[in-house]
Amino acid sequence: MATILRAAIAYWALLFTLRVIGRRAVNQMTPFEFILLFLIGGMTIQAIVYDDRSLTNALLAVVTIALNHVLVAWLKEKYVTFRKLADGTPIIIVENGHWHRHRMSRMRLQQQDVMSVARQGGIYHLDEIATAVVERNGAISIYKQRDTDGQ
Amino acid sequence: MGRFERGVWLAFSLLILAGLLGLFGRGPLNNVKRTLPDGTVLQYSRVVRFKSPSAMTFNLPLQNGTATLQAGNAVVEKLGSQSLFPRPSQNLGSPQVVPFRFQAASPEAQSAFVQMTIQPSGIGPVTSTYSINGLTSVSIKQFIVP
Numbered sequence: 001m002a003t004i005l006r007a008a009i010a011y012w013a014l015l016f017t018l019r020v021i022g023r024r025a026v027n028q029m030t031p032f033e034f035i036l037l038f039l040i041g042g043m044t045i046q047a048i049v050y051d052d053r054s055l056t057n058a059l060l061a062v063v064t065i066a067l068n069h070v071l072v073a074w075l076k077e078k079y080v081t082f083r084k085l086a087d088g089t090p091i092i093i094v095e096n097g098h099w100h101r102h103r104m105s106r107m108r109l110q111q112q113d114v115m116s117v118a119r120q121g122g123i124y125h126l127d128e129i130a131t132a133v134v135e136r137n138g139a140i141s142i143y144k145q146r147d148t149d150g151q
Numbered sequence: 152m153g154r155f156e157r158g159v160w161l162a163f164s165l166l167i168l169a170g171l172l173g174l175f176g177r178g179p180l181n182n183v184k185r186t187l188p189d190g191t192v193l194q195y196s197r198v199v200r201f202k203s204p205s206a207m208t209f210n211l212p213l214q215n216g217t218a219t220l221q222a223g224n225a226v227v228e229k230l231g232s233q234s235l236f237p238r239p240s241q242n243l244g245s246p247q248v249v250p251f252r253f254q255a256a257s258p259e260a261q262s263a264f265v266q267m268t269i270q271p272s273g274i275g276p277v278t279s280t281y282s283i284n285g286l287t288s289v290s291i292k293q294f295i296v297p
Contacts, residue, residue, distance in 0.1 A: 001171050012272035054176070054200035055297040060170045063163045095282065 003057050004046045007064040014044060016074065019086065022108045024137035028117065087136040096130035107134060118142050175296055176200045189287045190262070198294050199271050204233065209265045213255050214284050218263040221250035221282035229277045230269040237265070271295040
């Protein structure tokens with residue numbers, strides 16, 4: 001029983017911890033951020049499994065996390081407020097070549113991070129960006145001036 | 152959602168419910184408390200997990216300030232007894248049985264509380280036998296899950 005409760009608590013704690021740490025798509029992570037994720041995962045595993053290394057214990061923990069994940073997906077579909085809490089909403093950070101510095105600061109996002117994504121799409125100057133949006137999954141979408149296709 | 156997926160989620164939900172109740176060990180329905188005619192009180196788990204620590208407690212009636220607990224070899228071989236608390240005052244070991252003698256904690260004490268930590272090394276049903284003060288014998292049936 002304790003494993004199930006620990007796994008459920010860990011799932012919800014991680015869900016909101018990663019939400020407030022800041023959105024960052026996997027392909028935009030620094031090596032340190034990757035290590036940080038593994039560190040958080042490793043510490044959580046220890047707390048969930050505790051002193052019980054049996055297969056039964058591992059299965060119960062895995063199934064608990066799977067059920068919680070389905071529950072979260074259902075809650076997101078059912079309640080818009082919950083979806084916004086869990087995933088956030090897309091946020092515009094560049095509009096017509098101007099930074100929304102306050103929004104970026106709130107998201108702990110650097111200008112270099114945005115320009116790095118822009119360069120991958122062949123954009124080298126801020127003036128060329130019509131809109132840059134941080135999506136719910138942390139990916140940055142860049143729209144060129146007079147261009148409706150996201151890159 | 153397909154019929155197969157619905158079936159799997161239903162099975163998972165039942166699995167978690169059973170886990171919360173303790174049907175796979177470590178839960179409210181898993182704990183057993185037995186009182187024997189001589190006053191010995193035993194507490195143990197119906198289901199224990201492979202290589203995971205679990206506790207069994209014995210509240211042994213004292214006779215002339217001592218209590219003897221004799222455990223059959225299944226306790227060592229299958230249940231993997233790890234430790235006894237408190238440490239017995241005497242270990243009267245033999246190849247087939249493992250008898251321990253405990254002294255009273257104080258002259259007024261009526262019983263001796265003993266906790267045994269086990270860490271099962273097999274899988275499946277196991278029956279262990281205990282003899283208390285050489286007078287009362289009890290068998291405990293447990294199931295070891297992987």
